Amino acid sequence: GERALTAADMIPLLFRRQLDTHHLGFALGEAIAHAHRLWAAGALQRAWQGGRRRLLQRRAPHPR
Secondary structure (H helix, E strand, O other): OOOOEOHHHHHHHHOOOOOOHHHHHHHHHHHHHHHHHHHHOOOEEEEEEOOEEEEEEOOOOOOO
16 A cells, blocks of 8 residues: 655655765755645645654546
8 A cells, every 4th residue: 555755755766876964965855845846736645644744645536
């Protein structure tokens, strides 16, 4: 099943190589920006779980 992710959880999905501390900060900013764009476009939904905002892919509506 699908699981909700934080922006930090998305970093290894967006950036395949190992990141040093310096680049990790940039990567987190990029992950947040991409997640916000996808949320604004309606592709992601947001939820609070365990005290953190998490994102989950919004399922496409059933065709009628």
